[in-house]
Amino acid sequence: MSRTEDTIYAEYLNFLYNAAAKKHIDTNDVDDVVQESMIAYIVYEKSCKRIDEPKALLNTLLQRKYNDLLRKKYKNAAVSFNVSEHDIASDDTEKEQSELLECEYENVRRQISRLIGIYREVVVRRYVHGQSVDTIAAELRIPRGTVSSRLSVGRAHIKNGITKMEKYSTESFEPKKTSLGIWGSSGLQHEPFSLLATVAEGNILVLAYDKPVSVGEIADALGMPAAYVEPLVEKLVNGELMGKTPSGLVYTRCFVQYYKDSFGDIPAQEALADKYAERVWSVVSKHMDPLTKTKTFVEMTEKQKGTMCLRFIQNVLGIISKNVLFKADYVTLPERPDAGKWLATLTVYEHDEKYNKYEGSGPVRVGYGEGDVSLCRMKDAQTLFGDAHWAYAKFRYKCSLSSILRFYASFLPCGVKPDNNLLYELIPDFEQLHILRRDENGEIKLDIPALPFDEIPAWDSAAVAAKEEVSEFLLPELSKLVDAHKNKVPPYVDRAESFIHEGALSAYVTAQLSAIVSKGIMPYKIEVGKTPIIVVAYKKHAE
Template sequence: MNDYGPFSEQQLSYYSHKIFGFALSKTTHEHNAQDLSQEILLSLYRSLLNGKKIDNMEAWVNTICRYTWSNYLAKEKRHWHYSELEPLSHLCHQDRELLKDIELDKMREEIAYLSRLHREITVRYYYEQQSVEQIAIHLKLAEGTIKWHLFEVRKKLKEALKVEKTVDQLSFNPIHLRVGHSGTPGPNHEPNSYFQSLLTANVCIAIYEKALSIEEIARKLGTASAFVEDEFQKLMKSDLVIESSKGKYRTNFMIETISKIAAESCYFKSKAEELAEEIYSCVSLSLDEIRATGFHGAQLSEHALLWTLLPYAIWEQYLRAIEPAYYEQNSPDERKDGGKYIVDASIVYSDEEYRRDLPDYEIIRKYATNGIKTRGNNLIGGVQMESWWSGMTWRNFDTSDLIDLAQAVELIESDACHNDFDKLVISRLIEKGFVSLNHGKLECMVPFFTFKQHDRLKSILEMRFEESGMTRKLEQIHDDMKALNTKIAPSFMPMKEIIYKSINDGMTIVFAVLEYLTRTGKLALPDEEEKKRLTTLIWRKS
């Protein structure tokens, strides 16, 4: 089988013309002939998928043409005044058997779409020949309830077989989701671990704008209900999918489309052009005062320090502009899987679509981030930002790294000899780019602040940002993101979800400003060695 299914390209062209000629001769109207041709081709394709040998393809194509024409005419009879309905009594035995198989395959497909209870009752009653009484005993339901379910099953199957099946785009062109999180993940890396399969993503997309039943989802995706039910177990456990009404389900997190990305990116490009140089002045003019605090790493070049202090200042002052009570009130609640997060999900498009639909794509693509990672315990804290300029990789950055660096700083301050354990710690930190060792002299290569020094750093930045009116401008970014997300979110999306997402979306200003400063030459690009430690800052909490 090749890209054209069971046919070669030449065969497909040949039979397409033949089928269209048949359809045109029957309908005498080009538009109707095109509709009929599509149905014939689809029926023909399905008939060949089971792999059965066709001795005479010409005869089989003619059979499918007549068979589909009969169904088409019956379906459209209220629109047609047509007396020709070819009887199928002349079909040979092989053709009859193949057509019977098509109907059986269709019936099996429809049964697969049924909900778990309806599937089980159907299989027990029709396939295992169990009585209503036996099924009722096994399922611990009243016999009248079983009879009612059988009636519902018959009605569903009758309607499904009578209606010409339409193919939803998701069934043959599934969508990929890029999924991350904001907040604290679950113990098994939830929610990211939930989205290892394409099916999970498309279940959530199918019910994003409209609540559907499991059967409706299965039909929309062209997959058995059993697979959908299996996905639902994990998604409902963490409230990523909820039951909005009896038997109807909807996605309970926001999914970004390219139109939302375009609107948001245009906004941040404009904001960066407005704010970047002023923010640069706030930080660069404070550099001597910050250095004077005596933090480890103060000896680093202005270029190296700005790559950490600029994004840190924007991030810190943006969050400071948001009232702590407001932030706490809208932070994620703990989920059943143990995490406290919201899902960051966006549809993945082709590079061609991004370039076509996103203005200034080469600029705004650099706003992407692999995360602003905060780590620490009650003694030490740190932040590291993954960005376009750090290589868009995932650099391991854990609390243990902070503890290791604190130990290295103690060695620097004490000038003590390094034991074997110290050497092991130092080796790990050198590999990460956090320290250097030259001629036996250990040096910190990322800004490391004591509690008082960090407190002073925040005070210096706060004063500069307040004096310039930048704090209020950063606060406005959150308000604007909240307005945008409220406008595009489905009406049933909880406001708490919208607000917390808006807070996190607002942090894009960090990377938009960095892009502007590098594009205009104010901030030189980091070299490969600097990328290891880029935008990493650590502080003691006491």
């Protein structure tokens, strides 16, 4: 569009918005109707047909496009897109208009969307953020008169629902960031993670969490056309992150928590960790002592030995924490589409929210085998002690956890070969993560601990024994923290009872490890940030 056309079309848009306000077109639909009307006008104009009364044609187009929208909503036939100045275009123009659409449609839509976006932002800046007319005009680089004109139109819509406009503006221009986590295993198409392809899906789950709502209400809140929101909701319903009532209302089936509330009472957990640091270490070190005398452990580096201790304590305390939270060793997970088996939690982040040092993930369990024979396994925990599986996503090459496990195992005497040679180019990245190191001869070595399969049962048995002893003095204390932390969970959330105390002990295990390390009671030097808690187990290659 030329500068002159831009000005003219801006005037036409203003006319259309005023006309839409007089027709009481719903706020949620007005942008779509105005945009489609303007596109139809421009396409008609570019077909070299004379337009004697532009505003009369615009008004006709607006009414027809609004009728089209209503018909689509009620599943009736739509009126033809092509219209003359006062009537629908005849069939002999269909081919010509089709060719014009093919060449012009997307370009015209982009330009009109830009103009509509400016008008929408004018209203948001004025009525949501409180900016003055002069400030808006200066920052958007548009005439002051255009700002005033758009605000005049906006007031007509705001008069019918200022609450709706504010909610729309907040969600549309400042959407909340969300992330999804699961207990269990994802589906063949990486469900449920793949269901959240954009920011919109996460916000839809948030909006439908507290009570069942209509798709229209979600669309109003997000500032999106209902026609766009409907397929997103349907996808979430089919993927079992949402459900639908007999009356057509939709609701969120996964647990939703805000980031700031997801760590429980951190000071109380830190105080407990400080109180029991020596006692916890005394018990776990007693049960680990026979294992530290094995040939495998003795030959580890000091860093690897320290990592094994961290992983052992993490395992013991993790089991105890789960027992307190769920009153059982295991939570039954529901079967999902595409062979998935999971319960999901959506975490919501406020704008510019500060990172919590206790945020972590895992341990993630990954295995690799050939046929029915398991060859290697890995437990990979993301903690403040060192980056692990979160860091892999930042690599310049996309690599699966299975490929990374095979790469680690290739440095061990188990006969496993990498399936992705690009990983060799990432060796400097793994060195920065303190997962690989170079020895005195410059040879690459694994810098995380690894145990043969036949030694794993002894470590597991020691963990169970340590858990029983630690539970005697720690269980009552942890139970108090759990009982004091209660979430409001809607009854339609899958396994709602499992989430009532979710987050109560989210900081405790890492806080306990930190207390033990900071007090210097562990005999191995641990560098926080440089000691990723990753342990590999492998089947020894036949000699």
